[in-house]
Amino acid sequence: MKKLPNAVISLISVVIVVGLWETFGRGVNPIFASYPSAIFAAAEEMAKSGQIFTAFFQSMKGLILGYILSALVGIPLGLLLGRYRWAEHGLGIYVTAGYAAPLVALIPLFMLWFGLGLTVKVAIIFSLALFPITINTWFGVKAVPKTLIEVGTAFVASDVAIMWKIIVPATLPYIMTGLRLAVGRAIIAMVIAEFFTSITGLGGIILTASDNFDTARMFVPVIILMALGIGGTSLVHWFESKVAPWQETIAGGEKK
Amino acid sequence: MAQVKVRVHDLAKEFRIAATGDEQTVRALSSVSFNVNEGEFVALTGRSGCGKTTTLRIIMGLDQASSGTVEVDGRLVTRCGNDRGMVFQHAELLPWRTALANVEFGLEVKGVPREKRHEIARRSLELVGLKQSMDRRPDQLSGGMKQRVGLARAMAIDPEVLLMDEPFGALDAQTRESMQMELISLHEKTRKTVIFVTHDLDEAVLLADRIFVFSPHGRIHEVVDINIPRPRTDAVAIRGSAEFQKKQYHIWKTLKAIDDSTRVEVA
Numbered sequence: 157m158k159k160l161p162n163a164v165i166s167l168i169s170v171v172i173v174v175g176l177w178e179t180f181g182r183g184v185n186p187i188f189a190s191y192p193s194a195i196f197a198a199a200e201e202m203a204k205s206g207q208i209f210t211a212f213f214q215s216m217k218g219l220i221l222g223y224i225l226s227a228l229v230g231i232p233l234g235l236l237l238g239r240y241r242w243a244e245h246g247l248g249i250y251v252t253a254g255y256a257a258p259l260v261a262l263i264p265l266f267m268l269w270f271g272l273g274l275t276v277k278v279a280i281i282f283s284l285a286l287f288p289i290t291i292n293t294w295f296g297v298k299a300v301p302k303t304l305i306e307v308g309t310a311f312v313a314s315d316v317a318i319m320w321k322i323i324v325p326a327t328l329p330y331i332m333t334g335l336r337l338a339v340g341r342a343i344i345a346m347v348i349a350e351f352f353t354s355i356t357g358l359g360g361i362i363l364t365a366s367d368n369f370d371t372a373r374m375f376v377p378v379i380i381l382m383a384l385g386i387g388g389t390s391l392v393h394w395f396e397s398k399v400a401p402w403q404e405t406i407a408g409g410e411k412k
Numbered sequence: 413m414a415q416v417k418v419r420v421h422d423l424a425k426e427f428r429i430a431a432t433g434d435e436q437t438v439r440a441l442s443s444v445s446f447n448v449n450e451g452e453f454v455a456l457t458g459r460s461g462c463g464k465t466t467t468l469r470i471i472m473g474l475d476q477a478s479s480g481t482v483e484v485d486g487r488l489v490t491r492c493g494n495d496r497g498m499v500f501q502h503a504e505l506l507p508w509r510t511a512l513a514n515v516e517f518g519l520e521v522k523g524v525p526r527e528k529r530h531e532i533a534r535r536s537l538e539l540v541g542l543k544q545s546m547d548r549r550p551d552q553l554s555g556g557m558k559q560r561v562g563l564a565r566a567m568a569i570d571p572e573v574l575l576m577d578e579p580f581g582a583l584d585a586q587t588r589e590s591m592q593m594e595l596i597s598l599h600e601k602t603r604k605t606v607i608f609v610t611h612d613l614d615e616a617v618l619l620a621d622r623i624f625v626f627s628p629h630g631r632i633h634e635v636v637d638i639n640i641p642r643p644r645t646d647a648v649a650i651r652g653s654a655e656f657q658k659k660q661y662h663i664w665k666t667l668k669a670i671d672d673s674t675r676v677e678v679a
Contacts, residue, residue, distance in 0.1 A: 303504045306474055310498040311518035311569065321521070325508045402507045402549050 190372040195379065198372040208361070208376065215346055215357035218274055222281025223342045229282075230289030230338075231331055237290070238297020239323065251294070255287040259345075263352045277349040284345035289334040296330025297323055329403045332396040339388035343381050414449035417605045418471065418573055421445050423480035425466055425630065440466050441477070441630030448573075453599055453606045455620035457613065459667065463630025464609045465577055471607065472498050472575050484573060494522060497566030499576040503558040505550040511537065511561045512546040518569040536564040539598060556587040560594070567598075573605045580615065592618055593647060600643050613667075617660045618650060625663055627670045634666055 160168075174192050181191025202208040236243045237251065263280060270276035300323055308318040350359025358377035365374035396403070425441040441463045448454050456464035469475040471482050473492040482489040484496060497518075505514045515533040524532070537546050540560040550558055559579055566574060580588040592615060599606060610616050616623050620638055627633040640655050650656050 301504075303500065303502070304506065307500070307504050307506070307517070308521070310472060310474060310492050311521055311565075312492050312494055313521040317521045321517070322506065325506070328508075400508065402551060 186371055187369045188371070190375050194372040195375045198370075199376045202361075202373070202376055208380075211357050211361050211377065212380065215350065215359065218277035218281060218349065218357070219342055219346045221274075222278040222345070223285055223338065225278065226282045226285035226289055226338060226342070227335060230286045230334065231293050233286075234290040234293025234331070234334070235297055235319065235323065235327070237294040238327070239319065244294075248294070251287065251290050254283075255291055259283055260348060263348070267353055272354045276353050277346065280349040280353075281342050281345040284348075285338040285342040288337040288341055289331070292330045292334030292337070293327060296327035296334075299330065300326040325400070328400040329396070332392060332400065336389050336392045339392060340385055343385055343388075347381065414452065416447045417450045417452070417485065418448040418607065419481075419483040419486075420447070420467070420471065421481045421483070423467065423470060423477045423482070425463070425470065425475070426478050439629045441470075444480070444630060444632055446624060446632065446635070448605055448607060450605055451603045453608065453619055453621050455608045455610055455616035455623045456626060457610055457616045457623055457663065458626030458633075459628070459671070460611060462626040462628055464611075464624075464626050466630065467626075468575050468577050468607060468609050471573075472496055474498075494518070494569045495572045497569055497571030497574050499559075499562050499566045499574065499579045501577045501579065502582060503550075503555075503562035503579075505553075505558055505561055505565075507550050510547050510549055511542060511553065511557075511564075514550070514561050515546075515564045515568050517565060522569065532568050533564070536568040537561070539567060539601070540564045541594060554587075555583050556591055559583065559591060563595075563598070567602070567604075571604070573607065576606065576608045578609050578611065581610070581612070588612075588615070589647070593645070595619065596644050600645075613660050613663050616663070617656055618644070618647070623659075623663065625666055628674055633670060636663055 178192045181189055181194075184191075186194070199208065233247075233251070237248050238244070259280070262283075266276050266279055266283075270279050304322055304326060305318060308322045313321065346357070347359040347362065350357045351363055354360070355363055358381060361377045362374055365371075365376075423441050423444040424439075426437050426439050428435050428437055430436075444463070444467055446454075456467060458464050466475060470477045471484075471489065473489055473496070484493075487495075489496075505511075506517065509517070512530070512533050515536050516529045519529045519532055534543070534546065537543055537560075540563050542557060542560045542564065545553060545557060550561070553561065562579065563576075580591050583591060596619065598604075606619075608616075608619060610619075617638055617640075623636040623638060624632050625634045625636060636659060638655070638659055640650055640653065644650055
């Protein structure tokens with residue numbers, strides 16, 4: 157039998173889930189839940205008014221800035237933590253603690269420091285997305301086979317050369333995993349930021365719609381964000397296959 | 413007369429292992445001394461854990477001895493250097509680099525310009541018979557091919573001494589045999605000094621001019637001269653020769669006697 161392409165498997169799954177949702181969602185009080193066709197109608201209306209696009213771009217600005225910033229800081233920080241004992245034991249505890257810390261609790265403080273504009277959004281997104289990137293990079297470095305480092309040592313490579321020519325490429329798959337996990341965290345952080353600070357963007361729409369018990373409208377940005385999560389994750393995955401093409405051919409717990 | 417290339421003097425190595433609470437000191441090497449002449453091919457052999465790989469790693473500069481010295485061309489070895497080229501047990505190629513780029517690694521970190529690097533690496537791959545596959549990545553190479561790349565990488569920096577750590581141990585018998593012949597012809601062409609670690613007696617006798625037989629705790633038990641004339645290109649004749657069989661049997665018997673005398677400890 158011919159194997160189904162991956163995309164077809166996903167598509168069939170989506171059709172079934174949306175179909176079930178439509179069938180059973182109609183019977184429920186529209187305040188408690190909604191269903192696909194009602195959400196679609198709400199989306200159409202929000203698109204006509206342009207409201208959803210404005211909100212989308214407001215959100216994306218903070219999201220992209222915060223995400224890029226967290227990658228720019230998180231990757232070097234993780235490399236440092238994995239490579240140098242002083243960094244690991246001097247700074248590692250804060251990273252581990254920061255990953256588990258309830259950052260949401262600190263948002264009022266963030267507002268005092270950064271106000272209510274774009275800056276505070278970026279700061280919140282940054283502080284949530286930073287940790288998965290840092291921690292994955294860190295443990296990626298720890299997982300580089302000692303023997304590969306020895307190749308560098310044996311051929312008299314400098315510390316910098318060992319970092320760039322051995323550790324960074326060997327760690328790339330882990331860095332990419334961190335970046336993928338951070339997509340989800342960044343989106344959550346963005347919505348939280350919009351809830352608590354300026355009530356703008358997609359998070360703002362969710363909040364106002366649910367305050368008005370307009371469940372269908374509330375679902376529109378939620379679904380956009382979920383799609384954004386899938387899109388962002390696939391983008392990172394695609395990027396990974398470009399920068400670390402050897403990985404796919406040597407790794408595989410997947411049953412073929 | 414032949415000049416001394418590598419001088420190993422009174423190497424000892426101890427390390428501590430924490431075994432169920434109390435620390436134990438394990439003696440890995442005790443007073444290992446030998447010289448290797450220019451262009452000579454020597455093999456270090458013995459049971460696993462007898463210190464042959466440790467000796468090689470100390471000569472390379474990857475491990476430090478507890479005491480004793482290593483000199484290459486009269487210079488004291490304190491760390492790794494390009495006068496020694498290492499071929500690792502499992503090739504240890506960088507999986508993201510093509511065969512060619514792997515061979516270039518040593519030259520790259522040495523700062524050899526790109527054009528020159530390509531040229532040297534290409535020649536080195538040619539030397540090990542891998543010219544057609546230089547654009548493949550390690551996952552697209554067979555075990556034997558990987559080890560050829562590892563050998564080409566070590567040769568590319570044009571070292572004075574080639575250090576090989578059981579490089580063919582993980583290969584199937586047929587591939588191993590062809591790699592051995594390949595290495596013989598490479599040694600014939602380049603006349604490099606080679607120190608080769610192996611537990612395979614057949615391999616040791618076939619390749620080496622002299623064999624250092626190690627006994628437990630890193631002692632050199634015996635040095636065996638192999639008087640098979642070079643070039644050793646005819647494997648059939650060599651394996652059929654009385655010298656080959658006599659020396660192989662002799663070393664086998666020596667190792668067996670060592671095993672028997674230490675059996676109490678092993679069991």
